[in-house]
Amino acid sequence: MLELKTGSCLCGAVRFQVDAPLKAPDACHCRQCRKHSGHFFASTDVPKRALRIEGEDQLSWYHSSAKVRRGFCKHCGSSLFFDPPARDWIGIAMGAFDSPTETHLEMHIFTAEKGDYYEIADGLPQHPS
Numbered sequence: 001m002l003e004l005k006t007g008s009c010l011c012g013a014v015r016f017q018v019d020a021p022l023k024a025p026d027a028c029h030c031r032q033c034r035k036h037s038g039h040f041f042a043s044t045d046v047p048k049r050a051l052r053i054e055g056e057d058q059l060s061w062y063h064s065s066a067k068v069r070r071g072f073c074k075h076c077g078s079s080l081f082f083d084p085p086a087r088d089w090i091g092i093a094m095g096a097f098d099s100p101t102e103t104h105l106e107m108h109i110f111t112a113e114k115g116d117y118y119e120i121a122d123g124l125p126q127h128p129s
């Protein structure tokens with residue numbers, strides 16, 4: 001029996017459960033993820049069928065491109081979801097999960113667009129795009 005992974009936004013209006021082991025997350029340093037999250041965006045992709053959201057009507061969605069919408073709490077603004085509607089998976093912000101997540105960051109992506117105010121020095125693989 002799998003242990004459910006749970007999480008929420010900052011104010012608790014949106015809560016979620018994932019009924020699947022969490023894949024190793026990546027950290028995206030692209031301009032859109034930095035703007036939306038306030039820094040860089042660490043997220044894990046889960047099958048949509050494994051995700052249950054409570055308070056879904058408390059989410060707002062911003063279409064950051066034709067293929068992706070980003071979900072955030074309309075009350076507290078927490079960045080929560082990276083959703084390509086045409087796909088069967090959804091990215092969930094690692095910062096929204098309750099501990100323990102029992103996973104660990106795997107790599108950095110879009111490092112060519114990273115901010116100039118920090119270094120990536122954790123030894124994990126870095127991909128420019």
Ligand SMILES: [Zn+2]
Pocket residue numbers: 009010011012013014073074075076077078
């Ligand atoms: Zn909230």
